[in-house]
Amino acid sequence: MGLQGAFASISTLVSVNAAFGGKPQDYAYRVGVGQSATQGAAAVAGVRATASAPRQTTNEKLGFIGGTGNMGSAIIRGLIETQAVSPSDILSSGRDREKLDRLSAETGCTVAADLATLCAEASTLFLCVKPAQCEAVLDSVAAITGGALETKRVISVAAGVPIATLERYLGRQRPEARHARVLRCMPNILVRFGHGVTGITPGNFASAEDVAWTERLLGHLGVATVVDEHLLDAVVAAAGSAPAFVFMFMEALTDAAVREGLPRQVARTFVVQTMSGAAQMAAREAKTHLGELRNRVESPGGTTIAGSCVLEESGFRRAVMAAAAAAAARSRSLGTHYT
Numbered sequence: 001m002g003l004q005g006a007f008a009s010i011s012t013l014v015s016v017n018a019a020f021g022g023k024p025q026d027y028a029y030r031v032g033v034g035q036s037a038t039q040g041a042a043a044v045a046g047v048r049a050t051a052s053a054p055r056q057t058t059n060e061k062l063g064f065i066g067g068t069g070n071m072g073s074a075i076i077r078g079l080i081e082t083q084a085v086s087p088s089d090i091l092s093s094g095r096d097r098e099k100l101d102r103l104s105a106e107t108g109c110t111v112a113a114d115l116a117t118l119c120a121e122a123s124t125l126f127l128c129v130k131p132a133q134c135e136a137v138l139d140s141v142a143a144i145t146g147g148a149l150e151t152k153r154v155i156s157v158a159a160g161v162p163i164a165t166l167e168r169y170l171g172r173q174r175p176e177a178r179h180a181r182v183l184r185c186m187p188n189i190l191v192r193f194g195h196g197v198t199g200i201t202p203g204n205f206a207s208a209e210d211v212a213w214t215e216r217l218l219g220h221l222g223v224a225t226v227v228d229e230h231l232l233d234a235v236v237a238a239a240g241s242a243p244a245f246v247f248m249f250m251e252a253l254t255d256a257a258v259r260e261g262l263p264r265q266v267a268r269t270f271v272v273q274t275m276s277g278a279a280q281m282a283a284r285e286a287k288t289h290l291g292e293l294r295n296r297v298e299s300p301g302g303t304t305i306a307g308s309c310v311l312e313e314s315g316f317r318r319a320v321m322a323a324a325a326a327a328a329a330r331s332r333s334l335g336t337h338y339t
């Protein structure tokens, strides 16, 4: 086998391993037990903290408004693939009928004929539309559901739209609908594969059971933790936007490896596996300072410290911190815009 062939075999093995590592599929459709941050760290390390927890099933139907968008479809696919929810319990609506049909064909979820059907059948409504569309959609939801609104949870994943604003939108048609059971979430795209992070903030009228239910459900997609609303901007910085920063880092490292001579696909596989392995090591050694983990790789006078010094001289940390601060600031400014 030539060098190229050897790389190809390694690449296949690595991909298969990464795809199936640490994801037992031995639980039936259920809404599982939510994960604390510590349990979440174990889940990141490939140890499913929820695997031995009591099983809980749900017969509730979940309705996704805007289910074909990036976040809506990531949550739907994540819930189905982690077997947290049966496809038959998921309804989706959206503006693009072709995309909806494709989502339904690929996942088994049901396409809701219209918003009225979705609101009538689902007891939890996931609002996965763009922030600017929330007002019109919630107006319609309130008008359609009328007095039945209090029997439903409304879970918004729209970035930057405050709880008070969501409640106000719902209450415009009927003042009592201001008391709707709203929860606001900031998930990241990694919920798609059960390795996501979601910050959850209950609205003023969500019950403790609503909070626990939502934490359990989204805990199936990674780490799901309740945070104060003002901290959702920080969740954007640390998790919501962060996958894009990580992808940029991986892209740059892949280019660098190609420049050093590795075939691109091999370079990509090695970089992705290294990132995944480093994340698992950091999760397993959750009490060890990240700087110490880095120091373990840096031999005195060696290759790594030579590279680390260049990152420091180039302002790597400063750039990362400024990027995260910009993401949080943008999230705050969206919040002000929609107040």
Ligand SMILES: O=C(O)[C@@H]1CCC=N1
Pocket (backbone or CB within 6 Å): 159, 236, 240, 241
């Ligand atoms: O870029 C955005 O605005 C959204 C919010 C967090 C991730 N993506």
